[in-house]
Amino acid sequence: MRRRRHMLLVEDDELDATMVKEAITKAGLDVAVDCVSDGQQALAYLQDRAVQRPSLIILDLDLPRMDGLELLKTIRSSPDLAWIPVVILSGSEDPAMVEEGFKDGVAGYFLKPLDWERFMQSVKAILQYWQMNYLPGDRWEVADAGL
Template sequence: MKITNKPILLVEDDQVDTMTVKRALKEIHVTNPLVHFENGEEAVHYLRTPERDKPCIILLDLNMPIMNGIEFLQVVKHDDQLRRIPVVVLTTSEEQQDKVNSFNLGVAGYMAKPVDYRQFVEVMRSIDAYWTISEMP
């Protein structure tokens, strides 16, 4: 990541998936702190707490309890303080409707979680590479 001191926000309910992300980030030597919430509501609460650092990127699962990914996006992308934070959807869903809804809400990327861990590491590597190069406001 370009800015190394800012946290990466992971919104993910699955424990193994969370472990996978953590392990993959570690494997590709991303040093940013990882903030993890199990649903959208908790994440929104975190984002709206002023004293907390705003994350440099949000990795978002869609299928979650309480507040799912799409609902989370609807909140975040309508919030002037939060809408510029890039959101990359990391999901199992390959439903066209989910993709359409996500991009309608201005996501920066949409990644289907591969079953194979090695491939997942490569996905994470690509995300890191991209957001290392990309300028941010």
């Protein structure tokens, strides 16, 4: 049985979360988007063995309880999670933060407010690339997401 792809959106701003989910829907991606509002919730979600691993994590940096960079480092240090691509959303143009994100292996870094067309083109390309090269086939069958 084929399962839909999942994305995990880690965003504490409800309006931003709604806008990201709407952009994904408008882009025609066949993905379920699960949303959590802080870094600790995201980590609990990712460590839950009953939950399907996401094909992509969209991560805000300015989060309560555990900031985005700390969560990213935790994800990258876990063999079960390190393969999942992460895209950062941030209001900060601080070169040190951008550099830190890329040093920790993010697939993209996007400044808020988002250029929605560019953001969605990148999300589609990342999903397509990871599906072809990295998604572990023995964990689940990846459904065609209309790419």
